[in-house]
Amino acid sequence: MLQGKKIVLGITGSIAAYKSCLIIRQLIKKGAEVQVVITPAGKEFITPITLSALTSKPVISEFFSQRDGTWHSHVDLGLWADAMLIAPATAATIGKMANGIADNMLITTYLSMKAPVFVAPAMDLDMYAHPSTQQNLKTLQAYGNHIIEPGTGFLASKLEGKGRMEEPENIVACLERFFDVQGSMKGKKVLITAGPTYEKIDPVRFIGNYSSGKMGFALAEECARRGAQVELVCGPVSASMQTVSPLIHRVNVESAKEMHQACLELYPAMDTAILCAAVADFAPESIADQKIKRTGYDMTIRLVPNPDIAAALGKMKKDSQTLVGFALETHDEAAHAQEKLARKNFDFIVLNSLNDEGAGFQTDTNKISIISTEGKEDFPLKPKAEVAKDIVDRLTQLVMR
Numbered sequence: 001m002l003q004g005k006k007i008v009l010g011i012t013g014s015i016a017a018y019k020s021c022l023i024i025r026q027l028i029k030k031g032a033e034v035q036v037v038i039t040p041a042g043k044e045f046i047t048p049i050t051l052s053a054l055t056s057k058p059v060i061s062e063f064f065s066q067r068d069g070t071w072h073s074h075v076d077l078g079l080w081a082d083a084m085l086i087a088p089a090t091a092a093t094i095g096k097m098a099n100g101i102a103d104n105m106l107i108t109t110y111l112s113m114k115a116p117v118f119v120a121p122a123m124d125l126d127m128y129a130h131p132s133t134q135q136n137l138k139t140l141q142a143y144g145n146h147i148i149e150p151g152t153g154f155l156a157s158k159l160e161g162k163g164r165m166e167e168p169e170n171i172v173a174c175l176e177r178f179f180d181v182q183g184s185m186k187g188k189k190v191l192i193t194a195g196p197t198y199e200k201i202d203p204v205r206f207i208g209n210y211s212s213g214k215m216g217f218a219l220a221e222e223c224a225r226r227g228a229q230v231e232l233v234c235g236p237v238s239a240s241m242q243t244v245s246p247l248i249h250r251v252n253v254e255s256a257k258e259m260h261q262a263c264l265e266l267y268p269a270m271d272t273a274i275l276c277a278a279v280a281d282f283a284p285e286s287i288a289d290q291k292i293k294r295t296g297y298d299m300t301i302r303l304v305p306n307p308d309i310a311a312a313l314g315k316m317k318k319d320s321q322t323l324v325g326f327a328l329e330t331h332d333e334a335a336h337a338q339e340k341l342a343r344k345n346f347d348f349i350v351l352n353s354l355n356d357e358g359a360g361f362q363t364d365t366n367k368i369s370i371i372s373t374e375g376k377e378d379f380p381l382k383p384k385a386e387v388a389k390d391i392v393d394r395l396t397q398l399v400m401r
């Protein structure tokens, strides 16, 4: 719902600037309030008079008002807005945003923005496909911005080479969808596991895996955005992995046993759990208390099974609770996922395969199928933030039935 939402609309120097008028009209028709911030180049394509007539507000372009010399506060705009939309966004503006080059009012407003930011790129095909533009768009995504790509509504990982700005009605629909789900999980409690586990061999070595925690963190942010309180039980991930939402409470663990313990304690008070962590199935039978020294001979480490957290939660699950699992496979993917769905008592399982380029460990994207007793739904390769939306959409359908 856009009723009452405050939108900062950033307009840059593209021929698609005329479409901003249609965006403003639609936003206002849906009850939003719009404040335009335009770059100097944007004014070459569309006049501030037209824009202020449509928004009933003076257009902001300079740091100081030309009329009375008062200062336009980009900080205040950052606090005022419920969302910032930059449409059209040129390659130059996208580059400045990605690199923090605050040489105009639009970029300073962007850098001060507390609300979610949506970017609708507009340029020709070659500029869009250029590696520097692609890299800048990926950087913006990694910073949590939403990129609205023609044809998909959101940015696909392999940018298909369409640079023309998405149509105004689809841009407005993106914002509408975003606000529709905001707060829809208010009062719900969600347990999410993320990252790898480390199983100690000796004080300096461990058995681990390649999980970065990105998929689990994206799920945590998406649930929190919808108003849920999230317990994020997280294996050892890089220090750069930080949560944004205050609704996320992080519990750091190292081994599968520690993760198991934390989950057993938390799950009874939860409405749902999403088990995204890559948990080691085995751990060394014993941990050497001193560094194991080279002997020149072969060495054997005996491994014993770790607790299966998912199976344990599946057994504890009450009728009022749901449980979602992941399956990371390398062969016979669907069959293995089906088997885990039943054995671990999941309501549905999210399958990702290491055979799909851009899917699985460490990438910013994933390609998933959701499998339940009702069948299998395949999704295209998307940024992990978008994949999280698909998973949480399915979860809320299940809970609301």
Ligand code: PMT
Pocket: 193, 194, 195, 210, 211, 212, 213, 214, 215, 216, 256, 275, 276, 277, 278, 279, 280, 281, 306, 307, 308, 309, 310, 311, 324, 325, 326, 327, 328, 329, 340, 344, 352, 360, 361, 362, 363
């Ligand atoms: O962290 P990223 O780099 O973003 O990568 C994301 C991911 C690839 C780790 C993620 O998308 C994923 O697939 N997570 C599950 C990986 C996995 O361990 O799958 P599995 O098929 O081995 O396990 C099946 C399910 O049982 C999973 O929900 C897992 O969390 C759970 N499990 C497994 C073993 C165990 N001892 N306890 C468990 O709870």
